[in-house]
Structures are given as C-alpha cells and as structure tokens.
Amino acid sequence: MGDHPPHSSPRASSTHLVLIPSYNPGRKVLETVRAARAYWTPVWVVVDGSTDGSxxxxxxxxxHDPGLRVIVKPQNQGKGAAVLTGIDQAAQEGFTHALTMDSDGQHPAELISDFMKASQASPAGMVLGVPVFGTEAPRLRVWGRKVSNGWANLETLGMGIGDSLYGFRVYPIAPLARVMRNQRFMRRFDFDPEAAVxxxxxxxxxxxxxxxxRYFTAEEGGVSHFKYLRDNTLLTWMHTRLFLGFLLRLPLLAYRRLFSR
Incomplete structure (x- = not known):
C-alpha cells in the first residue's frame, strides 16, 4: 500500500478540520495522516521544525491529495505554537473548530467523526477525549495523568475535565486563539492541560x-519526546501558575458554578 489516501475521501467540511501538530514522528506520521484522511476532510499537518524527513x-x-495541507515551520517551537499557527490560518479561511491529534499514531482516527458530531451538536463546548489505556501503557504515565487531572479539576472548581493531558480533542477556534494570545505560555508540552483549564x-x-x-514500542515505530524530569517540571510550574490564577478567579468561577445549575 502506498502513501496516498483512499480514493473515496469524506465530504469536505467548511467549519471543522483535523489539525495534526508534528515533530519528528518518523514514518508513523504517514499512517496517522492516511487514517485521518479516511475519516475526515480536510486534514492539516503543521510540521514543527522536524528534521526526520517527514x-x-x-x-x-x-x-496527490487536495484534502491534505502541510504547513512547515522552519524551527521547532513546541506543540502549542504549532497548534496556534494552524488555528490562526484556519480562522482566516473560515473554519470554526479544530480537532487536534498527535502524529505518532497513538490517537484513534476512527473516532474523528464521532468527536466532530459531538462538536457540531454543541459548538460552544470543547470535546475532550478521555483515554482508555491498554495494558502496554506505562504505569508512571498513567499515574502522572491522575495527578494532573486532580489539579485541573481543582483549578476549575470541578467543571468536569475528564482528562487534562489527552490531546485528542475538538476546540472552538476563536476562544482558544483568544486565550493563547492573551499570555505567553501554552506553547510546548503544557499546551493541552492549560488549554483545557x-x-x-x-x-x-x-x-x-x-x-x-495506544503506546507503540520502538520496534513498532513508536516515538516519544516525553522527558520525565523536564516535562514534569514544566507541568508543576504550569499548575502552580494556574492555581494562583484560580485563586484570583475564584469568586467569578463560584458565581458561574452556582448559577449555571
């Protein structure tokens, strides 16, 4: 099988697109993009300064595929920066929502349509994937997610963030761009949890x-850029900032929670 998508692509959406930030994913990115294209049109990939030939x-x-667009950034600036590049261009072309997914094949392309339908039914919301782990998932990573999720729900007064770290989700573009433009963080690994909060x-x-x-082994073509010390330090600093921001917003958040019921 070649690197081209199937001949029968889904009908193009004028409001929702799939956005794949990508940094040195190896050949897995081709499988990821083919799978995404089998379930949605259009699909955009933002190559974040990759040096692997991808x-x-x-x-x-x-x-060979008009439903696929590739945006190449000359230097690696981080996942959040790549997403911001993509949603800025998408907004200019009239798109209102973006489903983000990783380029390494861990996310379920077969659920793209379901997530997009949920977004179309509730366009003011954000659709968050809650990961269902297989037996191959690293226990340390699973435990770390629970800690981050606990902080995220504290920082939002329990608004219901099912998972703060899983990057398979649909964002409304305008509020996401506005939140990102208002501060200088959310540009690297801290993007997913900080965006949700x-x-x-x-x-x-x-x-x-x-x-x-799904977590792939190296023999299966899996590539991980997660560094435990570096990225957990980044997450700790992020949650410290968010908790301080939460304290400042506590009266407003409490008011919303009280009167939204």
Whole structure:
C-alpha cells in the first residue's frame, strides 16, 4: 500500500478540520495522516521544525491529495505554537473548530467523526477525549495523568475535565486563539492541560468522550519526546501558575458554578 489516501475521501467540511501538530514522528506520521484522511476532510499537518524527513514525505502526499495541507515551520517551537499557527490560518479561511491529534499514531482516527458530531451538536463546548489505556501503557504515565487531572479539576472548581493531558480533542477556534494570545505560555508540552483549564475559565464547557490510546514500542515505530524530569517540571510550574490564577478567579468561577445549575 502506498502513501496516498483512499480514493473515496469524506465530504469536505467548511467549519471543522483535523489539525495534526508534528515533530519528528518518523514514518508513523504517514499512517496517522492516511487514517485521518479516511475519516475526515480536510486534514492539516503543521510540521514543527522536524528534521526526520517527514516534511518531504507529507508534501509528497499532499501533492496527490487536495484534502491534505502541510504547513512547515522552519524551527521547532513546541506543540502549542504549532497548534496556534494552524488555528490562526484556519480562522482566516473560515473554519470554526479544530480537532487536534498527535502524529505518532497513538490517537484513534476512527473516532474523528464521532468527536466532530459531538462538536457540531454543541459548538460552544470543547470535546475532550478521555483515554482508555491498554495494558502496554506505562504505569508512571498513567499515574502522572491522575495527578494532573486532580489539579485541573481543582483549578476549575470541578467543571468536569475528564482528562487534562489527552490531546485528542475538538476546540472552538476563536476562544482558544483568544486565550493563547492573551499570555505567553501554552506553547510546548503544557499546551493541552492549560488549554483545557483556561477555556473552562473562559466559560467553554467540557464534553468528555472515551477514546482508546495506544503506546507503540520502538520496534513498532513508536516515538516519544516525553522527558520525565523536564516535562514534569514544566507541568508543576504550569499548575502552580494556574492555581494562583484560580485563586484570583475564584469568586467569578463560584458565581458561574452556582448559577449555571
């Protein structure tokens, strides 16, 4: 099987697109993009300064597929920065929502349509994937998620963030861009949890849907850029900032919670 998508692509959406930030994913990115294209049109990939040749592979795919767009950033600036580049361009072209998914094949492309339907039914909300882990999932990563989730729900007065770290989710573009433009954080690994918390602060309701996640071994082509010390330090600093922000917003959040019931 080649690197080209199936001949029968889904009908193009003018409001919702799939956005895949990508940094040195290896050949897995081709499987990821093919799978995404089988379930949605359009699909955009933002190559975040990759040095593994994936920008060329993806450009070759896009040359044969009008439903695929590849945006190449010359330098690596982080996942959040790549998402911001994508949603800024998407907003200019009239799109209102973006489903983000990782380029390494861990996220379930077969659920793209279900998540998009949930977003279309509740366009003011954000649709968050809640990971269903397989037996291969690293226990330390699973435990770390529970800690981050506990902080995220404290920081939002329990608005219902099912998972703060899972990057398979649908964002309303306008409020996400506004939140990101208002501060200088959310540009790297801290993007997913901080986006969920700050959008809750902005009044965007979370809608949680279960979604399996798969961790691939190196032999299966799996690539991980997660560094335990570096990224957990980043998350600790992020939650410290968010908790201080939560204290400042506590009266408003309590008022919203009280009168939204």
């Amino acid at each position: 920008a060329d592979w993806l450009r070759e795919m896009a040359a 700050r959008l809750c602060w902005a009044g965007v309701r979370p809608i949680n849907l279960p979604a399996p996640v």
